[in-house]
Amino acid sequence: MSAAEVVLRTEALEKRFGSLKVTRGVTLELPRGARYALIGPNGAGKTTLINLITGQMRPDSGSIALAGRDITAMPTAGRVQHGLTRTFQINTLFPDLTPIEAVTLAIAERERVAGQFWRPLAAHKAAIEEGFEILRGLRLADVATRTTRTLPYGQQRLLEIALALATRPKVLLLDEPAAGVPKDESAMLFSVIAGLPEDISVLFIEHDMDIVFSFASRIIVLVAGAVLLEAEPEVVRTDPRVREVYLGQAAHG
Amino acid sequence: MSEIARNSPDPRLWLKQRSRWSIVEIAFWLAALLPFFLFPAYLTLASQIAIAALFAVSVDLVLGYAGIVTLGHAMFFGLGAYAAGLISKAGWGEPLSGLVMAGVFAGLVGYVASFIIVRVQHLALIMITLGLGILSYELANAMSWLTGGTDGLQGVDTWPLFGAFEFDLWGKTAYSYALAGLFIGVMVCRRMVHSSFGLALRGIRENVRRMPAIGSDYRAHLQTVYAISAAIAGAAGALLTQTTDTVSLDVLSFQRSADVVVMLILGGTGRLYGGIVGAIIFLVARDQLAGINPQYWYFWIGVLLMVVVLVMPSGILGGLARLAGKRD
Numbered sequence: 378m379s380a381a382e383v384v385l386r387t388e389a390l391e392k393r394f395g396s397l398k399v400t401r402g403v404t405l406e407l408p409r410g411a412r413y414a415l416i417g418p419n420g421a422g423k424t425t426l427i428n429l430i431t432g433q434m435r436p437d438s439g440s441i442a443l444a445g446r447d448i449t450a451m452p453t454a455g456r457v458q459h460g461l462t463r464t465f466q467i468n469t470l471f472p473d474l475t476p477i478e479a480v481t482l483a484i485a486e487r488e489r490v491a492g493q494f495w496r497p498l499a500a501h502k503a504a505i506e507e508g509f510e511i512l513r514g515l516r517l518a519d520v521a522t523r524t525t526r527t528l529p530y531g532q533q534r535l536l537e538i539a540l541a542l543a544t545r546p547k548v549l550l551l552d553e554p555a556a557g558v559p560k561d562e563s564a565m566l567f568s569v570i571a572g573l574p575e576d577i578s579v580l581f582i583e584h585d586m587d588i589v590f591s592f593a594s595r596i597i598v599l600v601a602g603a604v605l606l607e608a609e610p611e612v613v614r615t616d617p618r619v620r621e622v623y624l625g626q627a628a629h630g
Numbered sequence: 631m632s633e634i635a636r637n638s639p640d641p642r643l644w645l646k647q648r649s650r651w652s653i654v655e656i657a658f659w660l661a662a663l664l665p666f667f668l669f670p671a672y673l674t675l676a677s678q679i680a681i682a683a684l685f686a687v688s689v690d691l692v693l694g695y696a697g698i699v700t701l702g703h704a705m706f707f708g709l710g711a712y713a714a715g716l717i718s719k720a721g722w723g724e725p726l727s728g729l730v731m732a733g734v735f736a737g738l739v740g741y742v743a744s745f746i747i748v749r750v751q752h753l754a755l756i757m758i759t760l761g762l763g764i765l766s767y768e769l770a771n772a773m774s775w776l777t778g779g780t781d782g783l784q785g786v787d788t789w790p791l792f793g794a795f796e797f798d799l800w801g802k803t804a805y806s807y808a809l810a811g812l813f814i815g816v817m818v819c820r821r822m823v824h825s826s827f828g829l830a831l832r833g834i835r836e837n838v839r840r841m842p843a844i845g846s847d848y849r850a851h852l853q854t855v856y857a858i859s860a861a862i863a864g865a866a867g868a869l870l871t872q873t874t875d876t877v878s879l880d881v882l883s884f885q886r887s888a889d890v891v892v893m894l895i896l897g898g899t900g901r902l903y904g905g906i907v908g909a910i911i912f913l914v915a916r917d918q919l920a921g922i923n924p925q926y927w928y929f930w931i932g933v934l935l936m937v938v939v940l941v942m943p944s945g946i947l948g949g950l951a952r953l954a955g956k957r958d
Contacts, residue, residue, distance in 0.1 A: 431843070457845035469843070471836035474829075477641040482833050483844040485826040492851060494827035494858075499646040501826055509641045522644045544845050 381408035384578045385461065385548045390429055390439035392422075392602075399425045400436065401603040407548060411578040412571070414593035416586075418622060422602040423582045424466060427550050431463045432456050444547065458487070460547030464537040466556050466582070472526040476517050476536050479525065480508035483543035508543060515539050515569055531562045538569070549573070551581035555588070567592050590614065598622075649824035658903065662809055666802070673801030679913045680808035681869045684815045686893045686905025688862035691819060693891070694899030695828065696855050697835035698747065699756050701887050702763025703863055705743075708882030710736040710864025712770065715783045715877040723789035725807065729868045736864020741857035748849040748856075751838075760884070767882040783877035797873060804873035811869050812906070815862050819902055822858070831855055835900070892931065896938050898945020907947055 385407040392400035399422040407413060415423050428434040430441055432453035440449045443461050451459070471479050484504040485491040499505070512521050515535045520528055525536065534554060541549055554570065555563035567588050573579060580597075583589050589596060589610070596613045598605045600622050606613060613619055665676040685707050692698040713732035722728065743762060750758050770777045777783055790796045795803045822828055830851050834841055841848040871877050880886060889912065890905075897908025912931065919927035942949030 453842035454845050454847050457843060462845075463843060465840075465843075469837060469840045471833050471840065473836050474832060477645070478829055479833070481641075481645075482826070482829050482846075486830070486844055486846040491826045491830045491846065492854065494822045494825045494854070496825055497646075497649060497821075498824055498826050498829055499642055499649065502642065504826075505642050505645065521641050522639045540840070540844055 381410070383407065384409050384411075384444055385430070385580075386442045387430060388440045388442070390426070390436045390441070392425060392429055392434065392436050399602050400429060401601070403439070403599075403602075403604055405597065405604070405607070407578045407580055409547075409578055410575050411580070412592060412594045413578075413580045414589045414596045415580055415582045415599060416584075416589055416596060417599035417605075421599040423599055424552055425602075426599065427463055427552050427580075427582070431461060431550060457544050457546075460545070461550075462541045462544045462546035462548070463550040464541045464552060464554055466552040468530075468533050468537060470525050470533060470536055470540070473524060475522050475524055476512055476528075476539065477505065477508055477521040479536065480511055480539050480543040481505050483540050484508050487544050511539050511542050515542075531558050531566070534558055534566060535569070538566075542573075546577060548578045548580070551579065553582050553584070555583065555585070560585070563588065649820075655903070658906075659813065662813075665805065670800065670802075673805040675913065675917055677801055677805040677808040677873055678870075679909050680805065680812040681866050681873070682890070682893065682913055683906040683909035684808075684812045684869065685863055685866040686890050686897070686909050687812075687816055687819055687902055688859045688866065689890050689894055690899060690902060690905045691822075691831075691855055691859040691862070693894060694901070694904070695823060695831040695835060696852055697838070698759075698852065698856065700759040701756055701884070701891065702759035702761070702766075703859075703890060704882050704884070704886035705763045705766040706736040706740055706860040706863035707867040707870075707886060707890075708766060708770065709739055709860075710867030711871045711877050711881040712777060712783065712867075713864065714868035714871040715786045716776070718786045718788055718871070719783065723787045725788050725791055725872045728788075728872065729811070729865055732868035732871075733861045733865035736867070737857050737861025740860020740864075741853065743860070744853040744856040748852045760887075763882070763884060763887050767879070767884070770879060770882050777877070777879070780879055782879065786871060786875045786877065788872045788875055797875070801873075808869050808873060811865065815865065816902060816906070819862070823902065827851065827854070832900075892935055894945075896935060896946060898942075898947035898949075901945075901947055901951075904945050904947045908945070911946070 383406045387403055387405045390400050390403040403426060417423055429436050432451060440447055442448065443459055448456055448459065481501065481504050482491065484507055485501060488504065490501065509518065509521060512518050515538060517532060517535055517539060520532060525533065538554060555566050558566060570579065571592055593610060596610055597607045598613060598619050606616055606619060665673055689700065689703050692700055710732040713735045714728045717728045717731055746758055771779055788797055791803055791807055797803045830846065834848050834851060838848065867881055870881065893908030893912045894905045896911055897906065898904030915931065916927055919930050938946060
């Protein structure tokens with residue numbers, strides 16, 4: 378494992394809300410091409426950790442490095458431009474834009490041409506075609522010109538991923554990508570995620586253990602804001618502590 | 631683009647179509663010429679409408695497209711009006727260059743103000759725009775040595791347009807000039823809203839939280855649009871000065887800031903022409919109602935505003951578009 382190049386590293390991240398410590402000394406390494414799952418019971422601080430890594434929140438202490446570069450103080454948009462992108466557990470889309478407009482916007486921002494106010498949008502040929510390719514890859518081509526708010530929920534979840542891909546990420550953090558999606562559709566969604574380009578490192582939060590064990594190469598177990606265990610799926614599956622705090626709880630779900 | 635799946639649209643063609651001229655649009659601009667022939671006695675009103683419409687379009691850029699609610703945009707209208715007046719008073723009455731200078735001046739002030747504007751949201755943002763508006767009004771009031779204070783700016787003398795067309799009493803030149811200003815302003819905005827920048831503005835309006843997550847430094851976009859909007863508002867103010875040869879303090883008034891938002895809401899936000907339709911309805915209604923009862927005409931504007939907001943939440947143009955079944 379250690380041979381692979383580390384793309385994302387967090388070092389002793391700490392975050393507290395008032396007297397509540399939600400992130401405790403989290404040190405992680407995500408190698409290139411990783412497919413890591415982040416699991417843990419509700420309230421373990423999984424989303425907070427993603428917020429810290431992507432810059433929606435600032436850690437009280439600790440540091441974050443992307444491809445060897447310290448990004449702890451960098452704003453979210455800058456991190457995205459450097460290749461660190463996330464999706465949201467609750468759809469955070471542009472309801473009145475169409476999918477093709479939304480991905481084209483993300484590509485235009487990536488290429489730093491979004492501020493051009495004199496060139497017609499349709500003249501950004503390469504961006505539109507790339508955006509359409511992304512949509513096609515996620516089976517959204519047929520609805521590319523429909524208003525986002527009118528799309529079925531499952532397709533909106535896919536659009537979340539499409540928007541993230543349009544930023545051309547090196548590291549992709551997926552916050553419960555299949556949240557609220559029926560089980561059969563969520564398997565399809567994860568097959569899309571599994572098919573992402575090899576050089577993208579993926580860290581995903583997911584509650585369905587079947588999915589976690591079939592798609593993750595490695596699992597990070599977060600409990601009460603701290604990393605309880607980081608190991609291969611087989612190890613996590615049989616670890617008594619994990620069974621106790623997590624799988625035991627999930628068993629009735 | 632050869633391997634597009636069946637049924638799926640050509641996205642580029644589709645995007646192109648969205649920015650295409652519609653018949654209604656062309657008909658509208660042709661109809662704008664009608665007052666010359668049908669209502670020659672109302673050309674002064676028509677030019678006031680064109681000026682108010684340009685002002686409303688500038689507010690639509692920030693409010694309708696970027697989602698910045700402003701109750702102080704008269705600040706830029708007034709700055710442009712005073713700038714044009716002072717330039718003329720200083721001895722340079724050439725209208726076109728005066729108009730450009732006034733617009734650029736308002737735009738520069740807008741850019742400076744934008745540094746505060748992009749740092750606040752929601753109620754605080756409305757209060758900041760309101761505060762800036764009040765501030766500029768009282769500043770102009772206090773600096774009566776420059777602005778003439780409540781007496782208004784006297785001695786503005788606008789030279790004939792192109793050195794040939796006097797601004798006459800009947801308002802022929804005034805309406806031609808104001809209408810041309812409106813047309814150019816709308817064409818500039820039209821070009822802008824159909825660019826990637828316009829798309830980014832809609833993105834900000836639709837979900838500002840997502841913008842940083844797609845790598846957008848959206849504050850820079852907001853600053854740009856705010857400055858451009860201020861420049862257009864300033865140009866509208868300059869048009870008023872140049873077509874009336876006077877500037878009164880009410881160009882900076884809160885009333886003007888509020889009225890322009892009312893016009894925009896009446897006509898419909900986020901569609902450029904909404905502000906124009908709103909300005910026509912508002913000012914024609916004022917003209918007619920004030921003829922019936924000069925004191926209480928505003929009552930009916932209040933009624934109209936409430937009816938429109940309740941029955942057609944996306945404004946009159948939005949309501950018409952839905953009726954026509956071309957909901958976009």
